[in-house]
Amino acid sequence: MKEKELRLALVYYGGVSLAIYQHGVNIEILNLIRASQAYHVPSSSTQKQLPDHVFARSVSSGVSSEGVSTEAVYFDLLKQIGRKLDLRVVADVISGSSAGGINAVVLARAIVHDLSIAPLSDMWFEEADILKLISPKARAGKWSKWYISPFMRLAFARLVRAGILPRDAGQDVRRRLSTFVRSRWFKPPFDGAHFSGLLLDGLLAMEGNEAPGSTLLPPETRLDLRISVTDYHGADKAIFMHDPVLIWEREHRQMLKFAAERTSQGLTRSDFDRVNIPSLAFAARASASYPGAFPPAQIGEMDRLIERRSLEWTGKEHFLATNFSHYRQIGLDPEDVVLLDGSILNNKPLQAAIEALRQHAAYREVDRRLVYIDPHPEQPNFDPGVRMPGFFSTLRSALSDLPRYAPIYEELEETSRFNRQVKGLKAIARTSRHHVEELIEQATGGALSEHHTVEQIRHWRLTSTNLLSSSALIYNAWMRSLVLEAIDVIADLVARICGQEPLSQHARWIRQVIEAWAETKGMFPEDYHIPDTVSENSELPTFARFIVEFGVRYKARRISHIIQEINAIYQIEDGDFDPDVEFEKLDELKRQVSTCLRGLNVFEEPMFLLKFPVQDIRQVFCAEQAADLPVAAHYARSRNGELTALIGRIGEICGVVGTNDELDQILASPLMAELNPRFRRIVLSGYLGWPYSDVVILPAMNALGLESGAFEEVLVDRISPQDATSICIEAGCGPLRGEAAIGFGGFLTRSARENDYLWGRIHAIERLIDIVASTVDPATAETMPDFAVFKKRAFEAMLRAEEERLSHIPEVVAAVRAEIDKL
Numbered sequence: 001m002k003e004k005e006l007r008l009a010l011v012y013y014g015g016v017s018l019a020i021y022q023h024g025v026n027i028e029i030l031n032l033i034r035a036s037q038a039y040h041v042p043s044s045s046t047q048k049q050l051p052d053h054v055f056a057r058s059v060s061s062g063v064s065s066e067g068v069s070t071e072a073v074y075f076d077l078l079k080q081i082g083r084k085l086d087l088r089v090v091a092d093v094i095s096g097s098s099a100g101g102i103n104a105v106v107l108a109r110a111i112v113h114d115l116s117i118a119p120l121s122d123m124w125f126e127e128a129d130i131l132k133l134i135s136p137k138a139r140a141g142k143w144s145k146w147y148i149s150p151f152m153r154l155a156f157a158r159l160v161r162a163g164i165l166p167r168d169a170g171q172d173v174r175r176r177l178s179t180f181v182r183s184r185w186f187k188p189p190f191d192g193a194h195f196s197g198l199l200l201d202g203l204l205a206m207e208g209n210e211a212p213g214s215t216l217l218p219p220e221t222r223l224d225l226r227i228s229v230t231d232y233h234g235a236d237k238a239i240f241m242h243d244p245v246l247i248w249e250r251e252h253r254q255m256l257k258f259a260a261e262r263t264s265q266g267l268t269r270s271d272f273d274r275v276n277i278p279s280l281a282f283a284a285r286a287s288a289s290y291p292g293a294f295p296p297a298q299i300g301e302m303d304r305l306i307e308r309r310s311l312e313w314t315g316k317e318h319f320l321a322t323n324f325s326h327y328r329q330i331g332l333d334p335e336d337v338v339l340l341d342g343s344i345l346n347n348k349p350l351q352a353a354i355e356a357l358r359q360h361a362a363y364r365e366v367d368r369r370l371v372y373i374d375p376h377p378e379q380p381n382f383d384p385g386v387r388m389p390g391f392f393s394t395l396r397s398a399l400s401d402l403p404r405y406a407p408i409y410e411e412l413e414e415t416s417r418f419n420r421q422v423k424g425l426k427a428i429a430r431t432s433r434h435h436v437e438e439l440i441e442q443a444t445g446g447a448l449s450e451h452h453t454v455e456q457i458r459h460w461r462l463t464s465t466n467l468l469s470s471s472a473l474i475y476n477a478w479m480r481s482l483v484l485e486a487i488d489v490i491a492d493l494v495a496r497i498c499g500q501e502p503l504s505q506h507a508r509w510i511r512q513v514i515e516a517w518a519e520t521k522g523m524f525p526e527d528y529h530i531p532d533t534v535s536e537n538s539e540l541p542t543f544a545r546f547i548v549e550f551g552v553r554y555k556a557r558r559i560s561h562i563i564q565e566i567n568a569i570y571q572i573e574d575g576d577f578d579p580d581v582e583f584e585k586l587d588e589l590k591r592q593v594s595t596c597l598r599g600l601n602v603f604e605e606p607m608f609l610l611k612f613p614v615q616d617i618r619q620v621f622c623a624e625q626a627a628d629l630p631v632a633a634h635y636a637r638s639r640n641g642e643l644t645a646l647i648g649r650i651g652e653i654c655g656v657v658g659t660n661d662e663l664d665q666i667l668a669s670p671l672m673a674e675l676n677p678r679f680r681r682i683v684l685s686g687y688l689g690w691p692y693s694d695v696v697i698l699p700a701m702n703a704l705g706l707e708s709g710a711f712e713e714v715l716v717d718r719i720s721p722q723d724a725t726s727i728c729i730e731a732g733c734g735p736l737r738g739e740a741a742i743g744f745g746g747f748l749t750r751s752a753r754e755n756d757y758l759w760g761r762i763h764a765i766e767r768l769i770d771i772v773a774s775t776v777d778p779a780t781a782e783t784m785p786d787f788a789v790f791k792k793r794a795f796e797a798m799l800r801a802e803e804e805r806l807s808h809i810p811e812v813v814a815a816v817r818a819e820i821d822k823l
Contacts, residue, residue, distance in 0.1 A: 002570050003086045003364045006775050009093035009357045009714075010107070011350050011372035012100025014343030016290060017738040017746025018375035019099030020124050020753045024760020025373050025719055026107045026117055028070060028798075029091065030216075032768050033111060035074035036089035037216050039082070048082055069801035070765060073794040077772065080785040087775060090218055092360055095226040095353040098343035100373065101287030102199065105280050108225040109203060112260040112272040114214040119205040121805075125754065127198055130176050130747040135191035138184030173748045177741070192285070192295040196305050199281040207274070217262040220598055222360065225258040225271075226352040227283045228342030232296060235327055238505055246505065253345045255352055256283045256323050263598065269605070271315070271322075278302050278311070279319035286339035293744075297339045326501050348372070350411040354418075357714065361560055361597070365567045367775045368712045370415065372408075374720045375760075376739055412716060419713040428696055436689035437681070439467050443688070449681045451673040457664045457688075459535045462544075465691045469529050478695045479528035483543055486550035487514050489603070490650060497609055498622040505629070510621050512632035517643045518546070520636065537660075548660065549651035552600055555659060557701075558690045559597040565686035566590045569679050577676050585675055589683070592666045596659055603654075611653050616646055663687075717771050724763040726791060726823065729815040734759040751808040758806060762816070765794045792823040 010029065012022055038055050042048050055068070055075035081087050091111060096104025110117050131139075156174055183189045217223060234250035241247060258271035258280065272280065286297035299320075306313050324334035342349070353370060441448050444460055469475045491511035492502070500507040518524070523543045530544055537548055547554065566586055602608045620642060636643060666672070667687060672680055721734035728734075738746030738756045746752045773787045799817060806813055 002084070003567070004088070004775060005362055005364045005366045006087060006089045006772065007357075007360070007362065007366050007368050008089070008091040008771075009353045009368070009370045010091055010095070010104070011348070011353050011370065012094075012096035012104045013372065013374050013376075014098030014100050014288075014341070014347045015375045015738070016099055016743030017128065017753075018736060018743060018756065019102055019288075020128065020738060020746050021375045021736055021756040021760040022100060022103040022373055023106075023117070023120065023124055024757040024762075025764040026103050026110075026760075027121075028761055028764035028768055030107060030110050030117060031069065031071045032074045032089055032772075033091055033216050034114075035071045036078060036087075037218070038071070039075050039078045040088055040218070045082065045086055048079065048086075053079070069797045070794045073790060073797055074768075076793075077769070077785060077787075077790045081772070081776065084780050084783055085776065087772070088218065088364075089772070090221060092217075092221055092223050093226075093353050093357045094223070095228070095349040095356070096287065096342075097228040097347050097349050098288050098290065098341050101227045101229075101342055102284040103373075104225060104227060105284045106203070106206070108223060108258065108260075109272040109280060110206060111216045112223055112267070112270055113207075114216045115206040117206060120202045121757065123198065123202045123205070124757065125750055125805075128747055128753060129750070130180055130744070133190045133195065133747065134180065134183055135189065135194070138187065138189045138191075139179065176748050188293055188295045190294045192289065192297065193301055193305060195288075195294060196281060196285045196297075196301055199284045200278065200305065200309075203277045203281055213266045215260075215262055215267055217260065217267070219262055219264045220594060222259060222261040224356040224360075226349060226356060227256040227258075227287050228346040228349045228352065229254050229256060229283070229286045229297075230340040230342060230344040230346075232338040232340050235332065236330055237326070238503065240505075240508065254323075254339070255346075255349075256286070258283070258322075261601075264595075271318075273315075275312070276315035276319065278306055278313040279315050282319075287342040289339065290341050291344065294341075298337065299335045325499065329499070329501060329504065348374075348408050348411075350408055354411065354415065354714070361556070362712070365570075366712045368714045369717050369771060370714050371717045371719060371771065374718060375736060375756075376743075377718070377720045377722050415714050415716060419715075422713050425697055425701075429693060432693060432696065433685075436692045437685040439692060440464070440685045440689045443467055448684055449677040451680070452668055452684075454664050454668040455535065457668050457684075458661075460688050461660070461664065462534045462537070462540065463530060463532055464688045466530060466532060468691055468695065472527070474695055476526070476528050478691075478698065479543070479547075480524060481698060482547045482551055482554055483518065483523050484515075485553050486547055487511065487518055489550045489552050489654075490514050490647060493603070493609070493612070493650065494617055494621050497612060497614055497617050509629045509632055513621070513636050513643075514647070516633040516636035517640065517647070520640055521546075521644070549654060552603055552654070554694070556597060556600050557694060557698075558687070559593060559600075559663070561690050561693065562593050562683065562686050563590060563597070565682055566593070569682055572678075575676075575678060577678075582676050582679065585671060586679065589666070589671055589675070592669075592671075593663070596663050596666070599659055599662075613646070613649055616649075620646060717767070719764055719767045721759065721763060724766040726766050727762050727795065727816055727819045729812070729819060734763055749808075754806045754809045755812055758802065758809070758812065758816070761798050761802070762795065765798060766791055769794065788823070792820060795820045795823070 008029075015022070035055060039048060039053075042050075042053060047053065055072040078087055078089075091107070094104045094108050096102070106117055106120060109115060127133075156177070180189065231252050231254050234252040235254075236248045237251050239247050239249055258276075260270040260272055261268050270276070282297065282299065282302045285302075289295065289297050302313070320334045324337065327334050327337060346352075350370065350372060357368065357370070437448070440460075443464060443466075465475070465479075468478075488511070491507070491514050494510050494514070495502060495504075495507040498506065498510070500510070521542060523546055525543065528541075528543060530541060531539075534540055537545060540548065566589060569586060570583060620639065667684065672683070675683070721732075721736060725733045736756050736759060737749075737752035738744075740752075741748060746756055769787055769791050773784075776784050795816075799813070799820065803813055803817075
């Protein structure tokens with residue numbers, strides 16, 4: 001059975017009260033991911049297709065079976081697709097800004113710990129009211145600013161004519177707006193501490209009966225969350241140039257980062273568990289502190305809230321160390337940082353998601369999607385007009401409107417360029433496969449299809465580059481790049497132990513010292529030839545042993561390449577073999593190979609640093625932080641012996657040699673001996689012939705910023721009111737009432753909030769099924785389900801679950817139901 005992962009990198013735009021629309025979208029994304037997990041509980045494709053395999057929430061989940069709506073529909077959809085394609089849906093990158101930041105935090109926490117976000121629906125409906133958000137000290141009384149009351153009627157009429165208020169705005173809306181306008185001036189009227197409390201309560205309410213270790217992350221998967229904020233004061237960052245060598249620029253854009261990772265044994269780390277809830281609430285509060293409405297956010301506000309609630313924030317130091325280490329290095333206290341709404345400078349954090357997803361490797365064929373949720377897409381405007389803007393219009397646009405609506409064409413153009421490069425890389429890999437196989441056939445004496453011993457495979461691996469060395473111009477440059485990669489690995493480890501940011505002046509000095517040391521050890525010879533007689537690592541030249549010990553990135557690329565070669569075998573249809581038998585062997589082989597790749601991930605773990613001689617490393621590399629750093633080359637020569645011993649100890653701990661041996665053992669195992677000779681030939685040629693591919697691919701991967709051997713195109717999809725047209729009523733295909741009052745319309749009435757939430761679920765259902773459908777090979781489309789039927793089923797299931805709760809919009813519910821019946 002062909003396997004594929006649909007991997008979603010989700011981006012949430014800012015939108016003030018349109019956060020409620022995004023919450024409806026979140027419900028459906030979570031339902032789809034939960035359905036995918038339930039479908040893949042059985043290990044074999046045969047078991048997944050059994051009649052009694054139906055949707056059921058995991059017994060280990062903290063989520064009850066009550067309220068199941070569209071999950072069962074998505075489950076049945078995946079099951080029908082599963083007749084030809086074993087599709088798994090994963091969300092492994094999420095970014096958000098402002099209102100989108102809140103929803104990004106909520107969804108990430110729900111995925112990592114398999115939690116329900118339904119409790120937050122009631123919070124949005126009940127608490128996201130403008131009168132409840134206003135600070136009690138700021139709220140207008142009956143006679144507050146009474147002198148402006150005569151002008152309010154004229155102001156309302158002007159707002160309606162300008163399209164800021166809907167024409168059907170009733171007395172309740174006018175009363176709320178009047179209270180808001182007459183409330184505190186020249187200070188934010190909304191209560192920041194109350195807002196923090198709401199976010200904290202909402203994240204806590206998600207827990208329910210949370211079972212330890214329960215998660216919607218598949219094994220060997222990491223989830224990265226990026227939340228944009230704006231630092232009011234900014235933080236100085238060093239920029240290295242030619243002349244002057246160093247300048248300082250102040251950066252106000254900041255990104256708060258959270259992550260979780262699951263191995264085959266369970267969650268190994270999570271920034272989304274209970275001890276980190278205050279950190280998540282603070283990130284959401286800071287990102288959504290809309291200028292002029294909410295006061296800026298500071299750490300102290302959350303500290304005081306935790307103290308009043310008699311709670312604990314045991315994850316605080318980890319949060320500060322992860323996101324504010326740069327501040328500490330330049331002498332700033334994170335407690336003093338003042339954070340504003342992330343949408344001021346980064347309302348559409350696509351680039352953050354793009355950078356994160358390029359660091360994610362997959363063990364199956366991947367259909368990678370960048371999906372951005374835009375509740376208020378720009379309408380095409382072919383007549384920009386020639387009117388001169390007024391004084392206040394110019395100020396508002398410069399300070400608020402223009403930054404928030406900055407176009408994303410640069411990010412999308414960069415993604416298009418990236419996809420073109422990836423297509424080129426794939427074409428290179430395909431066209432070179434035959435030539436590489438011929439070279440390895442020559443190197444192995446024509447025995448590539450046979451079964452081999454560990455000693456044979458190790459010898460061929462160690463000498464597999466010798467045929468390549470005949471092209472010295474290419475070979476020597478490539479080998480030197482591998483040495484420099486190994487130096488980067490050591491420098492990164494040392495800089496992390498010394499607490500230095502990767503781009504800091506001290507981190508640059510550390511790398512220069514290690515590079516100077518490497519030169520004294522002969523790591524940069526003119527000729528990188530490896531003798532044909534080599535059969536053990538100990539017999540390698542110095543530079544080659546250095547690469548074996550520290551070539552983590554090279555090793556990751558090589559293993560990823562083997563996994564891709566195995567994935568390609570699943571697509572072979574011609575030949576005399578039993579697919580069920582052979583593909584089951586391939587599944588096990590891929591699991592074993594993937595274990596070697598996962599072993600390399602330990603380098604990113606903070607706890608891994610504790611295995612090194614931390615005190616000795618700091619004594620050599622960190623002791624001079626307060627003083628002027630010595631010249632790197634002189635320092636390396638003066639402490640050559642000490643550096644040699646220290647780097648030798650680091651190499652022993654890294655244990656990359658063992659990983660090589662493990663891979664040799666796998667490819668010489670009985671499992672490989674039982675594999676179809678044709679398939680065995682493909683796997684071994686991919687392993688032994690990887691250097692020939694890496695010579696071509698490595699420069700392009702470096703240019704694209706890829707860190708693993710896996711490279712996939714990134715297709716872009718959007719979820720917005722403009723993209724879902726299956727359900728349309730008289731008012732349109734999803735009229736969002738939160739757009740009114742410059743994005744604050746959802747805070748004015750509960751009916752507006754219910755309306756936007758409903759349309760969020762409707763639009764998400766349609767677009768998510770469209771995205772799932774687009775993963776299917778067009779050649780097999782005739783065997784695929786009728787996706788329109790599944791859309792109708794999902795709409796019906798959603799409305800049955802929500803109809804009773806959406807009591808303030810009966811006319812909208814009735815109109816939507818009528819449209820569903822017509823499908």
